[in-house]
Amino acid sequence: MDIKVLGTGCTKCKKLEELTREVVAEMGIEANIEKEEDIYKIMQYGVMRTPGLVVDGKVVLTGRLPKTKELKELLTQ
Amino acid sequence: METYKIAVDNQERKKRAGLLASVIVVLPSLLLLYHYLSGLVDYLTFNLFMLQPESHLGQAINFFIYDTIKILILLFLISSLMGVVNAYFPVERLRVYLTTKKLFGLEYFFASFFGAVTPFCSCSSIPLFIGFVQGGIPLGVTFSYLITSPLVNEVAVAMFLGMFGVKSTLIYAGSGILLGMIGGYILGKLKLDSYLSDWVKEIQQNSTNENAKWENEKTPFIDRLPAIIADGWGIVQKVLLYVIIGIAIGAAMHGYVPEDFFTEFLSADKWYAVPAAVILAVPMYANAAGIVPVIQVFVAKGVPLGTAIAFMMAVVGLSLPEATLLKKVMKWKLIGIFFGTVTVFIILLGYLFNLFL
Numbered sequence: 036m037d038i039k040v041l042g043t044g045c046t047k048c049k050k051l052e053e054l055t056r057e058v059v060a061e062m063g064i065e066a067n068i069e070k071e072e073d074i075y076k077i078m079q080y081g082v083m084r085t086p087g088l089v090v091d092g093k094v095v096l097t098g099r100l101p102k103t104k105e106l107k108e109l110l111t112q
Numbered sequence: 113m114e115t116y117k118i119a120v121d122n123q124e125r126k127k128r129a130g131l132l133a134s135v136i137v138v139l140p141s142l143l144l145l146y147h148y149l150s151g152l153v154d155y156l157t158f159n160l161f162m163l164q165p166e167s168h169l170g171q172a173i174n175f176f177i178y179d180t181i182k183i184l185i186l187l188f189l190i191s192s193l194m195g196v197v198n199a200y201f202p203v204e205r206l207r208v209y210l211t212t213k214k215l216f217g218l219e220y221f222f223a224s225f226f227g228a229v230t231p232f233c234s235c236s237s238i239p240l241f242i243g244f245v246q247g248g249i250p251l252g253v254t255f256s257y258l259i260t261s262p263l264v265n266e267v268a269v270a271m272f273l274g275m276f277g278v279k280s281t282l283i284y285a286g287s288g289i290l291l292g293m294i295g296g297y298i299l300g301k302l303k304l305d306s307y308l309s310d311w312v313k314e315i316q317q318n319s320t321n322e323n324a325k326w327e328n329e330k331t332p333f334i335d336r337l338p339a340i341i342a343d344g345w346g347i348v349q350k351v352l353l354y355v356i357i358g359i360a361i362g363a364a365m366h367g368y369v370p371e372d373f374f375t376e377f378l379s380a381d382k383w384y385a386v387p388a389a390v391i392l393a394v395p396m397y398a399n400a401a402g403i404v405p406v407i408q409v410f411v412a413k414g415v416p417l418g419t420a421i422a423f424m425m426a427v428v429g430l431s432l433p434e435a436t437l438l439k440k441v442m443k444w445k446l447i448g449i450f451f452g453t454v455t456v457f458i459i460l461l462g463y464l465f466n467l468f469l
Contacts, residue, residue: 078243
């Protein structure tokens with residue numbers, strides 16, 4: 036699984052990265068997690084509100100920090 | 113497996129019902145508390161704390177507790193309300209709407225209006241700017257959004273409602289939206305596209321509304337409500353300290369600044385009052401939560417509301433940190449023209465208000 040957290044460095048973006056790492060470790064998913072901070076690359080996903088979450092090239096969440104439970108669901112779909 | 117699914121469904125349903133019930137209980141109680149707040153705080157300060165209603169201290173503490181609670185309730189309700197609006201109409205959807213429909217000039221209104229209802233965070237203004245340009249939205253319309261977004265936001269509206277009442281709030285929000293529309297229109301007419309950063313120009317040239325599809329969020333609204341309310345509460349927590357400091361400074365100034373101190377410099381008949389207030393405000397970087405209680409004292413001490421609103425707009429709408437952020441997407445010259453135009457319009461608005469209010 037390829038996971039990207041999109042964010043230019045706001046607090047919510049950092050929290051999303053932490054949370055994603057926690058959840059992935061907890062669920063034992065084999066995943067490559069990357070933080071994308073380059074605004075140019077972020078825009079290529081068509082995301083206008085950070086933080087954004089991209090799973091296997093698909094944007095699954097933008098503009099808010101999900102609850103742990105919701106994040107788990109997003110990662111198992 | 114089926115029974116398991118039904119059990120989960122039942123659990124979900126129960127949770128939703130519980131959530132709905134708590135909203136039905138909490139919302140009216142907050143409104144009731146708001147309604148009877150003045151009497152409650154009077155009882156608290158003069159009966160329980162046994163402070164003298166005539167004394168300076170008693171008045172100041174009463175004023176402080178009342179204003180703080182009132183504003184926190186307003187802030188929570190307005191932030192949550194704006195969260196609901198945004199859940200239904202996120203900015204991605206606005207972009208699709210603006211790029212696919214012929215709006216005959218109304219696009220300036222929509223862009224400015226949504227700038228007002230979306231929660232403002234300076235860290236999201238750049239992605240939004242690029243997102244608009246990428247979708248082929250004209251620069252002027254993008255500026256409309258960019259002008260109104262910091263100017264009219266949930267914190268400013270809640271503070272204004274609490275300190276100045278409904279009429280002044282409507283004037284403030286309405287003129288903020290109007291300013292965004294006119295400012296955006298004029299900036300658009302100036303054809304400033306060549307002053308964008310090179311990489312933004314490139315994006316602009318390759319702009320398409322091909323990827324202009326808006327994917328509806330799959331989570332049902334009711335399940336997103338807790339997150340929306342939590343966000344609203346998060347905004348309250350974030351500005352709590354500024355609210356308290358602002359109101360405390362306001363309360364202190366009420367008692368100790370002499371009546372004619374401000375009017376000496378900033379009264380309506382001094383022609384330079386409005387530009388002086390605005391130019392003084394541009395380098396100031398304060399958020400709406402801290403600045404409104406102080407402005408309220410200015411007004412109570414005789415500074416005209418127009419001058420006060422102009423000052424407020426310049427403080428929240430034009431900030432140097434935002435200018436440095438914008439540097440990523442535009443050249444200094446464009447930032448200068450952008451800030452200059454908005455400053456001029458804020459000054460004009462101030463004069464207008466002083467004439468008519």
